Amino acid sequence: MPIRRLFALTSVAFLVVLAISPAKNALRSYRAYQRRFAVLAASRARSAQQARDFEKRPVAIHQIWLPQLDNRVDRCTTCHLGVADAVMKGAPPPFAAHPWTPHTPVRIDRYGCTSCHAGEGPATTESQAHGTAKDAGPPLLPVAYIEAGCGRCHSTATVPAAPLLSRGRAVMDRYGCFACHGARGREAYRSGAPPLSSEPVKTGAVWLRRWLTKPRDVDPNSTMPNFQLGEREIEELANYVLGQDVPEDLARAVRAAGDEPAGDAANGKKLFSESRCISCHTVEGKGQGSAPELSKVASAATRGWLLAYVRDPHAFNPLTPMPQYHFSEADSRDVVAYMEDEFRDFDAPKDILEPLRVNRTLAEAGEKTFRKYGCFSCHGSPGGRTAEKFGPDLDGIGDKKAAFLDFGRRTDLPRTLTAWLAAKVDSPRSFAKGLKMPAYGFNPEETQAVVTALLAFGSQPVPESYRVLPTASPIAIPAGRVGHLVDRYRCLSCHQIGDRGGDISTAPLTFEGSKVQRSWLVDYLVLSYSIRPILTERMPIFHMPREEATELADAIETLFVDPRVPEDPFQGRPASDVDPAEGERLYTALGCRSCHILGSAGGYYGPPLTDSGTRLRPGWTFAWLKGPQRWRADVRCPDYGLTDRDALRLTAYLATLHQPPAAAKGGK
Amino acid sequence: MKTMRLGVVLAGTLLLGACSGKPAGKAAAAPAPPPKPMSYELRLGRATFQHYCQTCHGETGAGDGFNAFNLDPKPRDLSDPAFQKKKTDADLADAIQRGGAGVGLSAMMPPWGRTLSKEQVEQVVLYLRSLPKH
Known part of the structure; x- marks a missing residue:
């Protein structure tokens, strides 16, 4: 009897259990969604047929x-x-x-x-x-960080249609994240932070203490983060940094420069302005801002150091983007005299640049502190840079499981990777005592951008067919004398050549040889003038000797050319035979003057065209007009879709406009 | 195969039962969300606007960009509520694509139809609609 009952019971139980799976499937919410979708889509359908198709879709x-x-x-x-x-x-x-x-x-x-x-x-x-x-x-991935997805395949610095990711990558580059943290593809990264070897002859203990306390309070352009150092640590570091032996050549140069007589500040002011220092530096906040603020620099560095540095910045920091100007001895003295007069912190104590009487015990402790915080990752150390990275690798950080993250004291955070990363980037030390990552003081949008860039670091690279890598440029920068000049004047700090170079200038040099006339280029290099007077960032006057300018212009004319640019679009005819009058009419009808200045009328955005006949090669003007975006993808000059005939007439008109550069000069 | 599935289901039911005593999750008091989440499309629209339009129309669309200084007529104030109300999305997209000359206005506003994709223009219109009105 009990056996039969047991059999009956198990059978029922068995049936129930068997029913669970189909029942669960039948109750899955997607079925309800699909039924609702059919009704909704049918009501929105553009045709009766489409509506029927929506309704007939099987639930699956x-x-x-x-x-x-x-x-x-x-x-x-x-x-x-x-x-x-x-x-x-x-x-x-x-x-x-x-x-x-x-x-x-x-x-x-x-x-x-x-x-x-x-x-x-x-x-x-x-x-x-x-x-x-x-x-x-x-x-x-929360929608705020969705562009991280783009970054899994696209490893270029700028990713089209991903402005936030691109910004995050730029911020990470600028603030030196990869100096401490390794990541695939960023192995060659070098921080632009200056070596500290000349510090003892550059500055004093009072200034250095201030700097170490909060770098951004001293220089708002600084990318050095706040290490939240204690007083003792600051003292140790000051003793270590200021107690180093300065390389003999630098020490001698600084000493000799310090002994020179004072220069002429009035001439220095003129030179400072035409050297366009604020194309990179700022003075009281005015300027581009990738290089240090200068309004208090004479209270940060000794006169001898400033003078020696202005003469040869590359001796002090081989990686600096600063060009070496071709100043005469007297000119550089004048520039520094001007800075000594004007760029002072008038509230600073008198002893701000007093040398420190170095305490060896503190200095030794300072060396340990220097290593403890990984200062060498950016600044190098007397023993050179270490190959091994100070911080953990970033590869895979975007795939970390929240359960594996140490939230420490941050019980206020939701237990998600994005919240953890945002807090880590915003206040790295808030998780536990004894953490070393410094605070960068990013604003919320920068933090969002950096977290987006971080989330793009997957643990595995995506399959090759999905990868979009930076394109290696086929354009080589010549070695030898021309290469030396390109390096000396740091052309690549502002201009792009192929895929290399900075973005301070709006004019890439990749096709410069096809674009401008050689004679104009030589004159321009010797005595540049502002092509776009509204911009803060303008080409400096380097005081380049004419032979150097000629050498550079020759190289540019030979190397930086493009076969798509016709040599002579007028095919032997003079421009005046190609209906420049009709070109002039087109110039007005198309509204070119909304961006370009001609004479006194017009907008400020594009380059003035007053001397376009002297400056530009007609072949270039023609090729440009046929599609500006072919030459610079993000250029704001719109594509008007001109016919060859119209483009040629407009080219002819622009080729007839002449004005000697000396007269066009003015917006300095 | 079937028995395996059955076993899984059984185990699942048991587990479900076991797990129903929900642990009291630590509710996050102050999450740190990123600033004002802007939709992806709006962000793209803003990026395009900032790159191509802002030089004349200004940061807030008021027509006061740095390039507007020497222009006559002045660029349109895009944040003007009356203007926004008057124009449909299609009107705005049309003016962007064909330029001032294309819609019977000043040629100083260039046509962007060949430079920007249809989607980019739509995104810019979306962004224009989100400009703070004043």
Whole structure:
């Protein structure tokens, strides 16, 4: 009897258990979503046929399978049913069409969903897929950081359609993150921080103490973070840094310069202005700001050091972006005399540059402190830079599981990777005592950008067919004398050549030889004038000797050219035969003057065209007019879609405009 | 195969039961969210606006960008509520694409239709709509 009863009971239990799986599937929320979607989509359909198609779709799991991309399976479209349907634009979640991105909705079959959004692709319940369940896989990337997804494949500094990621990468570069932290592709990174070997002859203990306390209070342009040092640590570091032996050549140069007579400050003022120091530096906040603020520099560095540095900055810091001007001995004295007069901290104590009587015990302790905080990562150390990185590698940080992160004292944070990273970037020491990462004082938007860039560091590189790498430029910068000149005047600090160089100048030099006339270029290098007077960042007058200018111009004319630029678009005819009058009419009709100055009228944004016949090669003007974005992708000069005939007439008009550069000069 | 599935289901039910005593999760008091989350499209629109439009139309769209100084007529104040109300999204996109001359206004506003993609123009319109009105 009991056996039979037991059999009956187990049978029932068995049946119940068997029913669980189909019942669970029947009750899955995606089924309800799909039914709701059918009704909603049918009501939005553009035709009766389309409506019927929506209604007839069977309820089923949808998936995108990406065998090329780590064999991903993304079932997100099981609930997000309208992602690729234009009729679902603006529909309520989860049915809305995907906003436009360079890859969606058109190439959703190649990229899937989780490659950008993260989350658990194969899951079919919301909490599992979005990673909100307790045992779920990777959580969804919050929309504020969504551009991190772009960065998984795109490893270029600037990523199109990802402004925040690009900004984050620029901030990480500028603030030297990769000096301490290793990352794939950033092995060659070098911090631009100055070596400290000349510090004892440059500054005094009072200034250095102030600097170490809070660098940004001394110089708002500084990229050195706040190490939140104690008084004792500051004293140790000051003794260590100021107790070093200065290399003999630098010491001698500084000493000799300090003994020279004072220069003429009035002439120095003129030189300072034409050298366009504020193309990089600032004076009381005015200027570009990638280099130090100068308004108090004479209270930060001794006169001898300033003078020796202005004469040869590369001897003090081989990696500095600062060019070596071709000042005469007297000229450099005058510039420094002007800085000594004007750029002083008038509230500073008199002894701000007094040398320190070095205490050897403190100095020894200072060396340990120097190592403890990883100062050598940026500044190098007397023993040279160490190969090994001070901080942990960043590869994989974007895939870290929240459970593996140490939140320490930060019980206020949600237990997510993004919250942890944002707090780490914002106040690195807030997690525990004894942490070493310094505070960078980023504003909230910079923090968001940096976290976005960090989240792009995956643990595994994406498959090769998905990678977008920086393009290696085929343009070589010549070695030898020309290379030396390019290096001496630091052309690449501001100008781009191919994929190298800085972004301070708006004029890349990649096609400069096809663009400007050689005779103009020589004159310009010898005595440059402001092509865009509204800009703060302008080409300095280097006092370049004419032979050097000729050598550079020759090299530029030979090397930095492009075969797409016609040699002579007028084919032997003079410009005056190509209907420049019609060109002039076009110039007005197209509204060119909204950006370009001609004579006294016009906008400020583009280069003035008053002397375009002297400056530009007609071939270039023509090629440019046929599509400016071919020459610089982000240039603001719009493509007017001109016919060859119209472009040629406009070129002819511009080729007839002449004015000697000396007269065009003025906006200094 | 079936038995395995059954086992999984059984184990699952048991586990579910075991887990139902939910631990009291530490509710985060003050999360540190990033500043005002802007949608991706809006961010792209802003980036395009800042790059191409701001030089004349200014940071807030008021028509006071640095390049506006020497221009006549002055660039349109895009944040003007009356203007925003009068123009549809399609009007704005059209003016951006065909330029002032294309819509019967000053040629000083260039046509961007060949320089910006259709999507970029849509994003800029989206951003224009989000400009603070004054």
